[in-house]
Amino acid sequence: MAKTHITMKVNGAEVEGLVEPRTLLVHFIRENLSLTGTHIGCETTHCGACTVDIDGMSVKSCTMFAVQAQGSDIMTIEGVANADGSLSALQEGFRMMHGLQCGFCTPGMILRAHRLLQENPSPSEEEIRMGISGNICRCTGYQNIVKAIQYAAAKINGVEFREAAE
């Protein structure tokens, strides 16, 4: 099958590649761009491990073809840290609140939480839980992921983070 030349911006850098139309975006990101922080979990649009940010939307990159991302602006977990290399508020939140155990779901969780906080800078616990309902974690029971996102929201909003009593 003839290959198509595609270009897009990933984590601020212009990238290009030759892909078959059937190449899924997640495969292009991992195999052509060698950005393996984006994980492939279920491959059936359920788990959210492959979530990336595309033109201001959280998208499961296993359910979109790379050719469809022509001209788009993408952020993956490799582009989340601050420009000086320090951890972003969300990364710091996941570290401080123990928002990960095995870490497999974490890139997708952080990319999804990034867009959630862009759209809703002060989400309630319920809104966070609904906001990450397309991302599955089999380790944490979600409690510490929710706290990690609350921590990040507080930090971004410049207010002190207080853990809710359990």
Next chain:
Amino acid sequence: MIPGPFSYHRPATLADAVKLLSTLGDEARPLAGGHSLVPMMKLRLASPEHLVDLHGIAGLKGIRRDGNTIVIGAMTTQHELLASDEIGKSLPILDETALLIADPQVRYRGTIGGNVANGDPGNDMPALMMTLGASYRLEGASGAREVAAAEFYQGAYFTALEPGELLTSISIPVPATGHGYAYEKLKRKVGDYATAAAAVVLTMAGGKVATCKIGLTNLSETPLLAEDAAKAVIGTSLDPAALKIAAAAAVAIMSPAADARGPVEYRKHVGGIMVTRALQRAVGRAS
């Protein structure tokens, strides 16, 4: 999982898309949000030779009000429905339903046109469109036609769409001010299709139900309008006796398949409960 090979087309106009689909014939499939089709392709349950991606056609997106009708472009996503002030104001039941479809990531990509055109009995919007008296605009090589949602669904994945035709927009009459509404969906988890779901839109006058429509999702091969159930509540104050008669009338037309969501009797039983809850919640919202 990797889909079979196909040729990718991204037309910039509706005319080009229609031309491509009619020229390429059965081997071509239109690609909207892709969140039903792409998983099927990865499982090799679908292997189209050509995909005609509709994302390049600007005219297929958007929500506008035309007098007393809301017109929604087929490529409008569930996320865009949820973000629309016009939908929130005129058709809040659309927001309630869209929020019960899949998960946030899927709603950024999944379109209302794909949801209603696919003919999947598990999709939520078709029964709602029938309940609201919506119609679909279908455009093909020989021109455009309007088909009522209630006339569109013929069987699982069988619809009134002719080969080469595209569903381009949905027209929904705005319900009366003060109408009551509810979409009740029982599902096993976020992202699942309904075990059973019911849509209700009604109006009240003097404490009695004046008009009522009830739609059912995933309780038959096609979405259903529960007309006898709706008739049973008109003129009542939705007292327990009327609710019971309505639920029984709705259950009588259900013919769900037994699947991982439960055996037939269970799905009909909870279908009746969804109808009851939707009626109760709708009447509580009506003024």
